Amino acid sequence: MIAELGLALLWIAAALACLSLIAGALFLRAGPKDLASLVRPASVAQGVLTAVAFALLIALFVRSDMSVELVARNSNSLKPMIFKVAGAWGNHEGSMLLWLTILGLSGALVALFEKRLREDTLIATLTAQAALSLGFFAFLLFSSNPFNRLPVAPPDGQGLNPLLQDIGLAFHPPTLYVGYVGLSVAFSFAVGALVTREIGPAFARAMRPWVLGSWIFLTLGITAGSYWAYYELGWGGWWFWDPVENVSLIPWLAGAALLHSVAVTATRNALRAWTVMLAVIGFSMSMVGTFIVRSGLLTSVHSFAVDPERGTFLLVLMALYIGGALTLFAIRAGTVAEGKKFALVSREGSLVINNLLLTTILALVLLGTLYPIVAEAMGEKISVGPPYYNRVAGPLALILCLVMVAGPLLAWRKDDGRKLWSRLPPAIFAGAAVLFALVLFGGKIGILPLLGMSVAGVVAVASLAPLWNRNLRRTPLPTWGMVLAHFGVAVALAGMAAESAFIKERLVAAAPGETVRVADFAVRFDGVRPVAGPNYTALEGSLTATTPGGASFVLKPESRMFPGLMGTAPTETNEAALLTRPGGQLYAVLGQPVPGTNGTPDRYQLRLWWKPLVWWIWLGGGLIALGAALALIGRAQLLAIWRVRRARKAEERFAP
Amino acid sequence: MRLRLALALLLCAAAAPAAAQDRLPSAPYAYQQLQDPAKEAQAKALMETLRCLVCQGQSIADSDAPLAGDMRHEVRSKLAAGESPDAIREWLVARYGNWVSYDPPFDGATALLWLGPLAFLAIGGWLAFGRLRGAKDEEEGGAT
Numbered sequence: 001m002i003a004e005l006g007l008a009l010l011w012i013a014a015a016l017a018c019l020s021l022i023a024g025a026l027f028l029r030a031g032p033k034d035l036a037s038l039v040r041p042a043s044v045a046q047g048v049l050t051a052v053a054f055a056l057l058i059a060l061f062v063r064s065d066m067s068v069e070l071v072a073r074n075s076n077s078l079k080p081m082i083f084k085v086a087g088a089w090g091n092h093e094g095s096m097l098l099w100l101t102i103l104g105l106s107g108a109l110v111a112l113f114e115k116r117l118r119e120d121t122l123i124a125t126l127t128a129q130a131a132l133s134l135g136f137f138a139f140l141l142f143s144s145n146p147f148n149r150l151p152v153a154p155p156d157g158q159g160l161n162p163l164l165q166d167i168g169l170a171f172h173p174p175t176l177y178v179g180y181v182g183l184s185v186a187f188s189f190a191v192g193a194l195v196t197r198e199i200g201p202a203f204a205r206a207m208r209p210w211v212l213g214s215w216i217f218l219t220l221g222i223t224a225g226s227y228w229a230y231y232e233l234g235w236g237g238w239w240f241w242d243p244v245e246n247v248s249l250i251p252w253l254a255g256a257a258l259l260h261s262v263a264v265t266a267t268r269n270a271l272r273a274w275t276v277m278l279a280v281i282g283f284s285m286s287m288v289g290t291f292i293v294r295s296g297l298l299t300s301v302h303s304f305a306v307d308p309e310r311g312t313f314l315l316v317l318m319a320l321y322i323g324g325a326l327t328l329f330a331i332r333a334g335t336v337a338e339g340k341k342f343a344l345v346s347r348e349g350s351l352v353i354n355n356l357l358l359t360t361i362l363a364l365v366l367l368g369t370l371y372p373i374v375a376e377a378m379g380e381k382i383s384v385g386p387p388y389y390n391r392v393a394g395p396l397a398l399i400l401c402l403v404m405v406a407g408p409l410l411a412w413r414k415d416d417g418r419k420l421w422s423r424l425p426p427a428i429f430a431g432a433a434v435l436f437a438l439v440l441f442g443g444k445i446g447i448l449p450l451l452g453m454s455v456a457g458v459v460a461v462a463s464l465a466p467l468w469n470r471n472l473r474r475t476p477l478p479t480w481g482m483v484l485a486h487f488g489v490a491v492a493l494a495g496m497a498a499e500s501a502f503i504k505e506r507l508v509a510a511a512p513g514e515t516v517r518v519a520d521f522a523v524r525f526d527g528v529r530p531v532a533g534p535n536y537t538a539l540e541g542s543l544t545a546t547t548p549g550g551a552s553f554v555l556k557p558e559s560r561m562f563p564g565l566m567g568t569a570p571t572e573t574n575e576a577a578l579l580t581r582p583g584g585q586l587y588a589v590l591g592q593p594v595p596g597t598n599g600t601p602d603r604y605q606l607r608l609w610w611k612p613l614v615w616w617i618w619l620g621g622g623l624i625a626l627g628a629a630l631a632l633i634g635r636a637q638l639l640a641i642w643r644v645r646r647a648r649k650a651e652e653r654f655a656p
Numbered sequence: 657m658r659l660r661l662a663l664a665l666l667l668c669a670a671a672a673p674a675a676a677q678d679r680l681p682s683a684p685y686a687y688q689q690l691q692d693p694a695k696e697a698q699a700k701a702l703m704e705t706l707r708c709l710v711c712q713g714q715s716i717a718d719s720d721a722p723l724a725g726d727m728r729h730e731v732r733s734k735l736a737a738g739e740s741p742d743a744i745r746e747w748l749v750a751r752y753g754n755w756v757s758y759d760p761p762f763d764g765a766t767a768l769l770w771l772g773p774l775a776f777l778a779i780g781g782w783l784a785f786g787r788l789r790g791a792k793d794e795e796e797g798g799a800t
């Protein structure tokens with residue numbers, strides 16, 4: 001019954017999207033005025049119904065209703081509850097429903113709370129959002145119905161890919177999806193503003209919280225995904241330039257460029273056409289990413305279903321939306337004036353360079369991701385990996401960081417650079433100090449990590465410069481946010497560079513009782529014991545790591561074996577053990593047993609790494625997200641609204 | 657007694673190859689580092705740029721697949737024998753094609769890949785700064 005109800009709700013929600021689209025379009029073509037009053041409630045209802053349908057899908061997974069095909073294929077009654085819930089979006093159909101839920105809910109939020117835009121622009125925005133929803137509803141209902149029943153219910157389900165059975169799955173996809181789909185609102189705002197020609201500061205200010213919000217989630221999603229890969233894959237890599245990672249990075253880069261250009265449009269009414277263009281690009285890149293991952297062009301843990309029909313469907317949808325938005329842009333671009341002019345040495349000038357570099361990095365990541373696919377279609381098999389990206393994107397990213405140093409210290413419109421020069425020396429000194437220290441004492445370091453750490457030194461000091469000589473209490477929240485986010489970039493950059501420059505690795509086959517040295521640690525291998533998990537068996541190793549200071553810590557890496565359920569193949573995973581210290585992380589993995597002379601295993605493969613400052617990478621990611629969150633709170637004027645409300649309430653209370 | 661001993665020996669002999677296969681991995685360097693830290697660093701750098709052919713977008717430096725282990729062994733033993741990293745990469749490319757190397761060569765097929773970003777930056781910069789210069793002229797024009 002639950003499944004049927006869910007499906008019915010989806011159809012009703014799709015009909016409501018259809019209603020919003022038609023009513024909005026008629027209104028915009030100078031139809032009757034009262035049609036506009038339909039669009040808001042229809043958008044809200046559509047969002048709520050889709051969310052309820054998604055909740056029903058989760059309920060099916062919680063109840064392990066194996067008569068539903070999706071549950072039978074992706075769940076198992078023995079699975080821990082958290083993974084039953086998370087399993088609802090750990091598959092193609094469920095994740096598409098999650099996508100639609102977020103799309104619908106963001107439309108509902110715009111309909112409920114957006115008060116700054118002109119009425120017709122808002123209706124055009126909601127209409128665009130409804131058009132997006134409608135396409136994805138069609139995709140879900142016609143080619144990936146999550147509520148499909150099986151004619152005969154199997155006794156139990158096939159379980160979930162063990163790699164996905166991790167607490168990371170509970171958070172990583174929803175976070176990333178909120179980010180991806182949040183950009184759809186910016187896309188709809190851009191389309192709406194193009195339709196009604198209202199492109200200016202009001203439009204930019206309305207769009208800005210959405211860009212910031214989705215970018216926060218993209219940042220968190222990428223950071224969490226990176227940490228997940230780090231400890232789950234068992235080799236300690238935190239970024240692989242894997243196509244699937246790249247397609248999450250591309251919308252992030254577009255979002256970063258957009259939130260800087262939207263600042264220019266909101267504050268100075270300049271770069272208008274470019275901001276609209278970027279808003280279109282942002283969500284387009286989200287769709288391209290979803291298409292690449294879901295169409296089966298790539299095989300990875302993320303491509304749940306390899307199905308050419310779905311791929312074609314997504315491709316058509318994408319062509320329709322991106323093509324439509326770009327056509328609209330081309331028609332209207334002539335009427336969109338570029339806006340206020342500015343000098344090269346100015347805040348706007350530095351943000352233009354920022355946007356140029358960010359879009360170049362975006363383009364090269366996209367190029368590197370698509371190139372092997374296209375080359376293969378043309379009969380040439382090549383791989384594009386870390387060496388390419390490090391060599392091409394690395395220098396650009398470092399230049400971008402240096403521009404980031406200058407931008408906040410320049411005035412809007414025109415600047416003589418005096419403030420910049422007066423505040424630059426401490427930052428340059430910090431960078432030079434790091435560089436000299438590394439050259440003198442660092443040993444042999446690659447050029448990119450060396451420059452990375454020096455630039456991190458410059459950025460760390462310079463990012464704080466906008467706060468100097470300022471009353472900290474009266475500094476606006478968005479300024480704090482900017483400072484924090486830029487400082488976070490320095491922290492992450494230092495972590496990445498230090499990890500790749502100073503990593504220490506030990507691979508050994510050790511017998512119980514043996515001691516292995518890695519970096520400053522003496523690690524004693526105490527032995528292994530079998531343990532049983534809820535749906536796996538495992539071998540748990542016990543390691544005692546002792547620091548030179550005499551402190552000792554116990555690490556328990558596991559090698560897990562998941563049995564094949566209902567005819568699927570058994571899978572092995574490694575659970576790394578991590579010891580976090582102020583200076584970095586000790587990373588231990590228990591590998592294969594090594595049989596001794598009598599045939600029984602007496603030694604085990606151990607993989608040990610000392611990763612200096614590695615956790616700074618994710619700390620930096622967190623700081624960037626936190627900075628953006630502060631800016632969001634400041635920009636959305638939540639505090640101001642709250643204060644006004646409180647004042648009004650207080651007045652009412654004391655009113656006679 | 658003698659027969660028994662002979663039988664045992666025979667069994668041992670028969671079991672030995674199988675046991676040896678189990679006990680001594682055919683690729684000892686798959687999970688074992690080179691003694692010389694400089695060579696190991698070279699090996700590590702090279703392995704990180706070689707694709708594990710049976711994995712999902714992983715390098716041979718971070719995969720548990722048996723083929724990745726074999727390839728790590730090849731790389732480390734060739735380096736230990738004194739071959740240069742570039743020669744080893746060439747050897748692997750000759751054997752498996754460019755697919756194996758994450759570092760695409762610069763040739764006709766990849767010219768766009770390497771030069772594309774540069775062209776993008778140049779054209780973008782030209783457009784942006786062309787606009788800025790136009791802006792300046794206009795401002796001066798407006799002042800007079």
